[in-house]
Amino acid sequence: MANILILGGTAWLGRTLAQAATSAGHSVTCLARGASGDFPVAASGVVVDRDSPDAYAAVAGREWDLVVELTRIPSHAHGALAAVSERARNWVFVSSCSVYAGHSTPEADEDTPRLDPLGRDERYTPEVYGEAKSACEIATLAARDSAALLIRAGLIGGPGDPTGRTTYWPLRAADVRGPVVTPSDDGPHYPQHVQIIDVRDLASFILNAGLAGRTGAVNAVGAALPLCEALNTAREAANTNPQLAEYPLSRMADDGVSPWSGPRSLPLVLPLDPDYAGFARRSDARALAWGLVRRPLLETFRDIIAAEEPWTGRQLGAGLSAGDEAELLAAS
Ligand SMILES: NC(=O)c1ccc[n+]([C@@H]2O[C@H](COP(=O)([O-])OP(=O)(O)OC[C@H]3O[C@@H](n4cnc5c(N)ncnc54)[C@H](OP(=O)(O)O)[C@@H]3O)[C@@H](O)[C@H]2O)c1
Secondary structure, three states, X not given: OOEEEEEOOOOHHHHHHHHHHHHOOOEEEEEEOOOOOOOOOOOEEEEOOOOOOOOOHHHHOOOEEEEEEOOOOHHHHHHHHHHHHHHEEEEEEEEXXXXXXXXXXXXXXXXXXEOOOOOOOOOOOHHHHHHHHHHHHHHHHHHOOOOOEEEEEOEEEOOOOOOOOOOHHHHHXXXXXXXXXXXXXXXXXXXXXXXXXXXXXXXXXXXXXXXXXXXXXXXXXXXXXXXXXXXXXXXXXXXXXXXXXXXXXXXXHHHOOEEEOOEOEEEOOOOOOHHHOOOOOOOOHHXXXXXXXXXXXXXXXXXXXXXXXOOOOOOOOOEOOHHHHHHHHHHO
16 A cells, blocks of 8 residues: 555546545545545545645655646645655656647657746746646756656546536537537648547556656657547447538638637647647657556547436537537538
């Protein structure tokens, strides 16, 4: 049994990780405010705001077999490293493929250049997420003399995705409200891909690689699939045969439809800019060599639908509303 500290644990991935670790018999402590959600039932909770001066007092004097840091705020990463690192055997920083400076080359590996780190006196905002994660990576390696594992996650998917990006297509296929407005690649664009890692597979990988003492950086990404294959998989998971209304991607800008995420969007669709040609096609070779096990996308999509049953047609954080779809269909 290992003694594990999760810096976070009240949001989606952190809670999934805590559940995986406690189910495996480990002793888990989660440190967070409790603002993002409840603390996992089987874990010990330390309720604290990491902006407060003595944020780590309750966990600093203890030995940890593994610390998993989920933050995106460099000052939080620095504070935890200063207070806790000395007594931590293994340290995982959950980073992101957003740290990479470019996304134009398919199959790019962990050695490709990263964004310049956010400066120590610069404030975190979502616009500098990649730079902030880059700063957290550098702080972690410096404080640990490189004895840390940087898990660069790609798009995380599965039941409970708070962003709606990975749940939209299977739930839309399961919804019988009318023709599904479906992306059709109509121009001289690069081929669109999707690369989703199931949150449960990512949690297992973090736990296993972290406890095994792996160090260095690793892309923890799903299998890269053409977008059309992923959309077919969503329909197969829903076991429906919905009418499809093909929507040319070249219309997005004129119609005020966003790619990727958010309201009035086509989730998972990438911007039609060749700079994104390698975005959902990162190399997974190192993660597979280090034991990443991934379930098929069909299983992820089926579980997303099962978790929402009976589906109420509620509006997700990403995708087209019924009104958006009607408007786009009327204009075509
Ligand atoms: N979603 C994706 O597709 C994706 C892709 C790549 C990488 N990632 C990374 O994957 C991880 C996802 O983690 P997650 O789902 O658990 O969500 P998260 O929102 O990134 O987790 C943040 C955790 O930090 C805690 N926290 C935030 N501010 C705090 C403060 N002032 N004091 C104490 N605790 C604080 C939050 O808890 P409280 O609010 O309760 O305090 C929460 O438990 C992140 O590292 C993210 O950057 C995500």
